[in-house]
Amino acid sequence: MLDIQLLRTQLDAVAARLATRGTVLDVEGFKVLEEQRKQLQTRTQDLQAKRNSLSKQIGILKGKGEDVAPVMAEVASLGDQLKADEDSLAQLLTRFNAFVAVIPNLPHASVPLGDDERGNVEVLRWGTPKAFDFAVKDHVDLGSALGGLDFETATKISGSRFTLMQGAIARLHRALAQFMLDTHTTEHGYREVYAPYLVNPDSMFGTGQLPKFEEDLFMVPRSDGTKLYLIPTAEVPVTNIVRDQIVAAERLPLKFVCHTPCFRSEAGSYGKDTRGMIRQHQFDKVELVQLVRPEQSWDALEQLTGHAEAILQMLGLPYRKMALCTGDMGFSSAKTYDLEVWLPAQNTYREISSCSNFEAFQARRMQARFRNDAGKPELLHTLNGSGLAVGRTLVAVLENYQNADGSVTVPAVLRGYMGNLERISAA
């Protein structure tokens, strides 16, 4: 959520910056709402003040044993107007909050301008794609020939966009997640977290998935009429650890790493990446989350992105780092780097990690604060990034480490997690 004071005092500047990301702010609509709010709130509070002081008088008069009837009559006359005003103010504030809740974050000044993914800027490129002297297979052909990737059976069990893994490939998938968790906890200073996969609407609001993106989520209705949602990323439960909290300054920065499955309905992506496990309803991801003092968040973004890059480097997977442009960033983000891994079968780089600084946008929605040096509560800055998407990393390993005979070499750093297996071959 944006700071409402900022909207009030610099409305045109906010609208201009939002326009760079393709968001049209209803400036006139806001002005009208704000004008009504101001008038109604002032009037309501005046009436409340009057009621309070008269009621207090009644208490004092009664204590002295004097007649309170005249004052009672006076305060009674306020009643109807006050109640009406309180009701309409509550309604107006609901509308006001709904208006603000769907405004995306402001892009940081360093974010390149652009309308869509074509405006993204390559920041760096690491590694050289291997030159194969045979016709490369994609992960679907490799995996099914190895007897470990089975999309048909997954479709029978659940439907499209699900994967069934078995044997050495399932183990490789697990090895990747373990390797990432171990690296981030032992080398990058993150604390391991196990978190719920189902969360309540307040948590989804806190990180910005609700109210605007409900169609991207799997919702689970409950018999008592409430709802839970399957997490689309561990960002949601982990960032919400600090919701409605004032964190002691000396505990900062908080750095968490969490491995979870992620569930996305992929509404609106019909026909996109239908082959293989690039775009699934369920996939595993190791997520990095940092909660930091505001003045540290931009350094933290560079570090966090570096932590995700380290995994790709240790796996020897060529990648490039993209600074997303204003038009391609997510709703809550002030700045995002995407890491794109080289996929030989697609002859291109594909997203495998997304690292963002949200500044105070999520913290304001969550009321996540710390006590600053002046002793006052101040909003935290929140960041997160994939470190990495496990399913896509599996795809990248299969394709980049394939051999002419259809076997796949196990990257050296994973062998300890694979019983020292060096190569996955058809059984």
Add this chain to the structure above:
RNA sequence: GGAAGCGUGGCCGAGCGGUUUAAGGCACCGGUCUUGAAAACCGGCGACGUCGCAAGGCGUCCGUGAGUUCGAAUCUCACCGCUUCCGCCA
């Protein structure tokens, strides 16, 4: 699922219809004392919103939401959560 108890500021904890402006303590900040520190003593110290150039004023908040009342932390109802006991259970 059944029964009982409990949800109060950063933390602990009192208050159970009107001088509550939420006691007291801890923590924290400032001061006195001290070579310095600790202790002791003195003082300060909630959040959010809103009006105002400012000084400051006003409003809301005692798990959440409705209600009773001129007035609710306090009374009523519903819900949520926690604790304990019983039942069931990986």
